[in-house]
Amino acid sequence: MARPNEEVEALLREYADLIAITGGDAFKVRAYEKAARAIGGHPEDISRLDADGLRDIPNVGRSIAEKVVEYLRTGTVSVVEERRSRIPAGVRELVAIPTLGPKKALRLYEDLHISSVDELAAAIEADALHDLKGFGEKTQENILHGIALLRQAGGRIPLHLAMDAAEDIVAELSEVKGCRRCTYAGSLRRMKETIGDIDILVAAARSAPFMDALAALPSTAEVIAHGAKKRSVRTTKGVQVDLRVLPPVSWGAGLQYFTGSKAHNIRTRTIAVRQGLKLSEYGLFDVDSGTSVASRSEEDVYARLGLPWIPPTLREDRGEIDAALRGELPELVTERDIRGDLHTHTDLTDGLAPLETMVTAAAERGYAYYAVTDHAPNLYMQRMTDEKILAQRERVRALDGAHRGMRLLHGTELNIDPEGEVDWPDEFLAGFDLCVASLHSHFDLDRKAMTRRLVRACENPHVHVIGHPTTRLIGKRPEVDADWDEVFAACARTGTALEINSQPDRLDLCDEDILRARQYGAKFAVNTDAHSVLHLACLRFGVGTAQRGWLTPKDVVNTWPLSRLRRFLRKDGSV
Structure with missing residues (x-):
């Protein structure tokens, strides 16, 4: 189940769509879209806020705050229900078709009762649109082409x-x-x-x-x-x-403008207007004289506005402008800061490459240290045994320092069972340098049970990192239902790092969860969960996600020197 912020974000986006489809004011549509983005990206749980607290969120005014309060109190919003009653949800599918806007979608529904992409395609094939004004042969051909492209693209x-x-x-x-x-x-x-x-x-x-x-x-x-x-x-x-x-002279202004986000650009344009300037993709201009005052580089444009250069990964209107004005922008973690990968696999379990190959590839990336963390026995399809993991440990120890001086850590990826227990007894776990613990099954537990399960894993003195914490697969599987605020607080309290899994179908934690967890003082590990040599290069996506969560090197344990990392792994607060 989505957290309240995400539920409300989805509701407001739906309402914006319904307004557009029913011919409502475009300004109102944009207002609800901006409010949806702001609430979805807000780090605090909005269910704990009253109307005044909601209005402190950017782009959330009195009317929207009242609707959010109504939803949180009753589970519905009367005006949304009224709009829904006027038009089936399937009509919104039509708007996604290239060349078919809200007005045409509404005409199709009102005149022919078409409320889905499939119904529209069938209607065109049956020549049911031939008498509908504005839907001539060429328009129908374009719509069919748009439907084919929409299906081919499959969304984002x-x-x-x-x-x-x-x-x-x-x-x-x-x-x-x-x-x-x-x-x-x-x-x-x-x-x-x-x-x-x-x-x-x-x-x-x-x-x-x-x-x-x-x-x-x-x-x-x-x-x-x-x-x-x-x-x-x-x-x-x-x-x-x-x-x-x-034009080359406009490069900086154009790069800033087309990078976005729209919400960020609105803030920068507002600052420009207050200074008697106009900001466009061609430059920053004095309104009175029309003279260009900055355009060649992004740094020039931001400096003329009285701002430092803002990293693109922060440009979401989530407080970066205010932080820049205060001189408090974070020094974001970069790929160069990562000293080692703490979650990787070999062909001993479900990896594709042998230990030596993975170690060699890691050393070529310039890592100071590298952890091998193959699956533990309770993930039964991997057929791990005590003997296999101990034999691997001997090989890891033999390779330690042999590749460009890179130090090796022998670890494992444990399975968190429904009660929060993990593979192997304490005395066996004590022999590992590092333990990542992850959810691999029982994703449908209720919120209370899932929260208890994760917190108990954090409290295990042998668990150092919670791997891909929410288990989501982008576009395929939602995150598990847990009280994440309680989980994040437990990670901070126990000294257990939260993984930012760099696999591009995971990126778990996501940026919004990182922002929330960071408020509790939790630490993070940006890992690749590599199952092949090629996967090691996915680190860039995890680092990008960490940057979107405003993380600095001090927040990320695998940017630390090995001596400090080893102190963290003791889980005794001695870092």
Whole structure:
């Protein structure tokens, strides 16, 4: 079950959709969308706030706060129920179809009672729209094409797939003659866990060569929009890519503008207006004279606004502007800060590579230390035994320091059973350098039982890290239902680190959970959970997620020197 913040976020987003579909005011739609984002990203449990406390959240005004209070008190909101009664939920599916907006979706429902993508496709195939004004042959053809693309794309793009596609395109366009700068922007640059579309920016004097080059890429399936400075294409995998070519002098302003988020940009534009300036993708201009006062670099733009440069991963309007104004932006953790990986697997269990191969690859990444943590016996399909794990320990000890001086830790990934117990007795667990404990089954326990289960694991003196804590799989499995505030407090109290699992289908903890856990003083471990050599490179996604959670090196235990890490692993408060 989602926590109250997420429930309310979903409710407000739904209400915004319903307003749009029923022809409501666009300003009102945007207001509810912004409030939904703010509540979803708020670190505190909103169920503990009254109306005044809710109004302290950015973009939450009196009317919205009253609706949230009503929902938290009754489980429903009367105005949402009224809108729902006017139109089936399936109509909202229609709005997601490219070229079909809210007005056309509403016409289809009111005139033909069409309330789903499948019904619309069937109606077009049956020629049921031929008498409907505004739905001529070409429009119907476009809608069918949009439906096919929607089904092909399957929604938002996972971060790693979007990154792969973007980096390939950037590499290709960077080779085009006249390219001064080229990079990706948007939510991808902000390292969001899923991406709606890919924004690519180029700085060049002429745009045409880059527009042509993008259209000619083997990965491009079709050009869907084009203009003098912008071209949009759909890739063979159904991903939309938007290319914008900027004058080199406008590079910094354009990069800031197209990185977003929208909410962050609204705040920066507001600051500009207060200073008699206008901020756009082309620069920061004096309103009276029209003179450009900053544009070449993001640093210049932010400095002219009286701000330090703000890392893209913070640009979500979650307090970064105010922190910047106070000079309190965090020095975010980076990949360079990570001294070692504390959760990895070999082919002794479900990994793909042998111990020596994984160790060699880790050493090549420049790690100071590296933990091997194969699965314990209660994950029965892995067939672990005492003899196997002890034999591995001997091999680990023999390899310790043999690869570029990298120190090895012998660990295991334990299974947290429904009662919070883990594999092996205390005396056996005491022989490991490091124990990661994770949920691998019984995901449907009720909140009280799940919370007790996780807290008990934290209280185990041999458990050092809670692996992929919520067990979510992005787009496939929701997080387990637990009182996370109680779990996070237990981690801080017991000196148990929370993992930020870098696998791109997990990214668990997510940024919002990190923000909450950080308030309790919990520590974190950014690990790859690598099951192959290639997985070691996923660290970048975990670090990006950690940055979105405002973490610094002092918050992340595997940025610490080995001597300090070993003190932390004693769980006696001696760090």
